[in-house]
Amino acid sequence: MIEEEFLARKFHYYYSKNFVKEPPNIERREFGFGEFGKKISQRHFAFKNLADFNNFLRDEVPFYASCSPAHYEFPSVPDMQKKHLLGSDLIWEFDSDDFKTPCAEEHTLWKCPKCGLGGKGRLQYCTACGERTVFDEWSCPECLNAVKKQTLQLVEWLQDDFGFGKGLSVNFSGSKGFHVHLRSQEIFSLPQSGRVELLNYLTGFDLNLEALGFLSETGGHYSSIPLNKAKGWQEKLLSKLFSFLQGADALQLHSFSNLREKEASKHLLESRESILQELKNGRLFKFGKKSKQFWQLLLEHFVEGQKLFIDRQTSIDLVKIVRVPETLHGGTGLLAKKIQLEGLKAFDALSETIVFSSNPVKVFAEKTPKFFLKGNWFGPFEQQEIELPEFAAVFLLARKSAKLKARGKGEKDEA
Numbered sequence: 245m246i247e248e249e250f251l252a253r254k255f256h257y258y259y260s261k262n263f264v265k266e267p268p269n270i271e272r273r274e275f276g277f278g279e280f281g282k283k284i285s286q287r288h289f290a291f292k293n294l295a296d297f298n299n300f301l302r303d304e305v306p307f308y309a310s311c312s313p314a315h316y317e318f319p320s321v322p323d324m325q326k327k328h329l330l331g332s333d334l335i336w337e338f339d340s341d342d343f344k345t346p347c348a349e350e351h352t353l354w355k356c357p358k359c360g361l362g363g364k365g366r367l368q369y370c371t372a373c374g375e376r377t378v379f380d381e382w383s384c385p386e387c388l389n390a391v392k393k394q395t396l397q398l399v400e401w402l403q404d405d406f407g408f409g410k411g412l413s414v415n416f417s418g419s420k421g422f423h424v425h426l427r428s429q430e431i432f433s434l435p436q437s438g439r440v441e442l443l444n445y446l447t448g449f450d451l452n453l454e455a456l457g458f459l460s461e462t463g464g465h466y467s468s469i470p471l472n473k474a475k476g477w478q479e480k481l482l483s484k485l486f487s488f489l490q491g492a493d494a495l496q497l498h499s500f501s502n503l504r505e506k507e508a509s510k511h512l513l514e515s516r517e518s519i520l521q522e523l524k525n526g527r528l529f530k531f532g533k534k535s536k537q538f539w540q541l542l543l544e545h546f547v548e549g550q551k552l553f554i555d556r557q558t559s560i561d562l563v564k565i566v567r568v569p570e571t572l573h574g575g576t577g578l579l580a581k582k583i584q585l586e587g588l589k590a591f592d593a594l595s596e597t598i599v600f601s602s603n604p605v606k607v608f609a610e611k612t613p614k615f616f617l618k619g620n621w622f623g624p625f626e627q628q629e630i631e632l633p634e635f636a637a638v639f640l641l642a643r644k645s646a647k648l649k650a651r652g653k654g655e656k657d658e659a
């Protein structure tokens with residue numbers, strides 16, 4: 245297939261000009277590689293050092309390179325038991341497909357596998373034949389920003405709540421999200437149960453409000469935690485609760501609780517100052533029969549709003565392998581770029597991970613939504629021949645959303 249050859253040539257050129265300095269402790273990890281259209285087709289590779297790994301990338305030009313967070317004594321032995329696990333990093337994956345941002349309606353395409361009909365949006369069943377549809381998911385700056393916000397929040401919690409400063413590393417996944425790696429001695433030998441516990445904390449899973457110190461009936465009020473003594477989730481919930489109660493009107497109180505607007509005005513707005521004062525001192529104001537449920541609903545609302553949408557499987561599955569930072573993603577041609585923590589907030593994933601040139605390349609685009617790359621919007625395209633900058637052509641070809649037309653005159657490999 246000429247598309248595959250074209251991409252392989254571009255990837256080869258990139259790897260011959262760039263030395264990949266990831267991952268650390270390379271000799272202990274298992275590697276897996278993928279081909280055009282398949283993320284992992286071979287596993288159980290191992291490399292003595294970064295130079296060997298880079299030789300492999302340059303010579304074999306895999307479309308995808310993944311490695312284990314786990315460290316093994318014998319990483320290349322195919323039998324997982326016989327690899328002999330020494331310990332493992334922790335990895336958290338965020339993917340824009342898991343976020344229900346409104347923009348997804350604009351850049352998800354549905355297609356009917358039976359009759360071939362398709363269109364924009366997340367339609368579940370084909371309008372012509374009723375068959376279940378399949379989705380072609382894309383991302384845009386808006387959903388990637390939502391993913392980035394969660395990534396930043398995770399980094400902040402790992403630093404502030406657990407003191408994991410050193411050993412934290414973030415990279416773009418190469419497609420629709422971010423990966424956070426924690427490589428530190430403290431977590432290296434953390435058993436599975438500890439990993440699950442940490443995951444539960446981060447995702448607010450099964451959070452027990454009473455165990456945190458909220459909602460027990462004591463004297464004339466319900467319990468809370470004094471602001472200056474709150475930690476972890478207690479602090480997260482209290483600070484949201486506090487700022488909400490400072491500004492909320494009756495309608496907002498009504499929409500997140502069991503109170504009608506009138507009740508909210510009567511019970512809460514008129515006593516706002518004393519409620520806030522009580523809250524500071526570690527007490528939830530009691531105003532009648534509905535008050536326990538009121539506080540419970542509000543607290544649950546803030547748990548919902550703050551918990552992290554982490555792919556549960558990745559962070560506890562020791563056998564899974566994930567993209568090697570600083571390698572190319574074979575489904576986009578974008579770099580799984582490592583990001584300095586202080587630069588994460590301003591990081592523009594769909595621009596800063598482009599490594600290919602702007603030389604014109606002619607392709608025949610099949611069906612694409614409008615998509616964003618390197619500061620510009622392209623498309624939407626449908627069954628048309630177009631000339632695109634090389635990086636955008638690579639992106640569509642890697643996604644299998646376009647076919648290659650003839651090569652441009654005088655085209656050179658530049659990355």
Ligand SMILES: [Zn+2]
Binds near residue numbers: 358370372
């Ligand atoms: Zn159909």
Ligand SMILES: [Zn+2]
Binds near residue numbers: 345
């Ligand atoms: Zn989007």
